Amino acid sequence: MRKLCYLLKRALFRMSPRAAEKLNIDFRLRAANRQFLEQSVFGYINRMAGEAPGTIKTLFVGVDKHNWHYPRLLKTEFHSLDIEARKAVYGQPGRHWTGSATSMAGHYGGNAFDVVVANGLLGFGIDEAQGCRHLLENCEAVLKPGGLLVLGYNDRSDRVPYAVLPMALGLFDEFTPPIAEVAGALHRVDDSFQHVYLFLTKRRPAVPSDAAPPADARLPVAAGPAAGFR
CATH class of the missing domain: 1.10.287 (Helix Hairpins)
Incomplete structure (x- = not known):
């Protein structure tokens, strides 16, 4: 049946x-790591969207039938990309791009999104450290200052045989989201896949010590990703 x-x-x-x-x-999928993403992480993003003064733009990297329903779970302007042309059917009309995550900045330009979610790419198409570095560089480029990157992957040597966190911290700051079960920037899900989620924020441009804060500043830098949503 x-x-x-x-x-x-x-x-x-x-x-x-x-x-x-x-x-x-x-x-x-009914896997624990997907449930954490769909309930806890998306719940946090939706709370941010509810508090933001404008529309939150989210980019989801990699689409298929198992995450096709994600636009219905998020209260954001949902965009997606996938390198396979046949996956375009799972994207939202007018908001999906067929192309590589390691060159997406050339398509979207800089400072385009408030949130980027890249889950399940490492070890499944992006298999070497150089590819991971290119992915991180492109995520950093398309995010707005203070924007949030959620990077999910199976933390196993047969899938990801290199250290992701040191590479990521060369471009981003660690961020601990206010999610009940999350105690740090790297969150491990208790499942057989050894799946982890890494929460990172794009660094803001350095401001000279003698410069006055902008008149429209609403939140301090310490407020986290929501401070970058304008």
């Missing part, structure tokens, strides 16, 4: 993704 239900949902999606969306159809 479960398989039949799944096949019917897939058939409806193939006929009309928008109709399937209106019927709230999804193909979500």
Whole structure:
């Protein structure tokens, strides 16, 4: 019965993704790391969106049937990209780009997004340290100052045989989001995948000590990513 239900949902999606969306159809994974992302992390992003004075722009890197429903979970302007052209069907019309995450800054330009979520890329397409470095550089480029990067990956030597955190801290600052179960910038999910989420913020330009703060400044730097949402 479960398989039949799944096949019917897939058939409806193939006929009309928008109709399937209106019927709230999804193909979500029930893994603990996905539940943490969809409930805890997205809940935090939605709280930020509710407090922000303007629209929050979110970029999700890598789309497929298992995260196709994410725009319905987030109260943000949702954009996505994937290197495979066939995955474009899972993106939002007018807000999806077919291209590589390691060159996305050339497409989006600088300071374009408030939040970037890159989950499950390392070890699944981006397999070497150089590729990870290029991914981080492009994420840093497209984020607004103070913007949030959520980087998720399986912290196993057979998937990611290099140290991600030192590489990331060459470009970003660590950030501990106010999520109940999170105690630091690197959060480990208790599952067989050894999945971790790394929370980072884009550094703000240095301000001369004698410079006056901008008139429209609302939050101090210590307020975290939300301080960068304008």
